[in-house]
Amino acid sequence: MHAILQGKRLIAFDLDGTLIDSVPDLAIAVQRALSDVGLPVPSEEHVRNWVGNGAQVLVERALTWALSEAPGQVLQTTAYDAFMRHYGAAPNALTRLYPGVRTALHDLHKAGYPLVLITNKPERFIAPILSHFELLALFAHCVGGDTLAEKKPSPLPLLHVAQQLDIPPSASVMVGDSRHDIAAGKAAGFTTVALPYGYNHGEPIEHSQPDVIISSLLALTE
Template identity: 55%
Template sequence: MLPLLDDIRLIAFDLDGTLIDSVPDLAAAVDAMLEDMACPPAGEAKVRDWVGNGSHLLVSRALADARGGEPDGQTLARAHAHFLSHYRAAPCARTRVFPGVREALEGLSARGLVLALITNKPAAFIDPILEALALRDYFQLTLGGDSLPEKKPHPAPLLHLATHFDIAPQHCLMVGDSRHDIEAGKRAGFRTLAVPYGYNHGEPVATSAPDGLVESLQELV
């Protein structure tokens, strides 16, 4: 096990870009939403740089790119409803688990560590995706972007986890692929670990100065 895990009792994982590559399904839903809004498709490459801050901001970024300006509230609400409808219909058609993830979750669970999930994805999508990918049983608690009043990079979801399991933040680790994961971890007093293969708005996640970085989560075990 990595030295970074010394005295760690709880590990919180991000989902999209850390455990799973969900962009193909997200991009399909975004493009379907854009078609509903009489806009040209965005494509996977653009969507890959837009994910990570929740579905409202994803839809807002897509509309702003297609229309050349920020959408008003009514337009955003209508587009967001279209997006959720399309994504709900097929949230896991082409989504895949990154290499090394299953091995890491299996090994960490076997060592008795508490594993949790903190994502900015709406909570309603978490269990269907985890069940479809046979990952649900690894996590003792999952939090979505709408589970609490605040979401990452705010530290509140992480501190909620620590309080829920009665584990001090210094014995907790946040694992993610973006600057928002690292910022949330630091603000909560967690140790932080990053993976470089995910979605970080086109920036190297190393620039956020995580406590550690691994090419594959399998390095955790």
């Protein structure tokens, strides 16, 4: 196992951009939602740069792009409801696991580490996606962006799972691809592990100063 895991008893993972590349399905849902409200639709690459802060912010960014100004609340609500409907209908059509994810998660689970998922994605989508990839049983706990009163970069979700599993933050690791993951981990007192791929709004993950950067989840098991 990687040296960063020495003395650790809990490993938390982000989902989008860390375990899965979900942008193709998110982009289709955003495009259909904006089409429903009569607005121009963004490209997949636009959507890739907007992912990471939860569904409400994703829709708000798309609307702001289409309108060249912030949307009103009625339009935001209508477009958000449309997005949730479209994404819920097909959250796994084009989504793929990143290379090495399945093997790494199984190896860490077999080694006895409790694994938890902490994502800003709405909670209702977590189980269907993890079940689709036959990974749900590996996770002891899952927290979505709407599970608690706050989401990443707040440390609350991380502290919540640590408390639920009775494991101190100092013995815990947060693995993610964005500055929000690293900020949440640092604020919670977790050791932070970053991946250079994924969705970080075009900003090098080095700028967030994680404790370590790995090129693949497989590095955790080597």
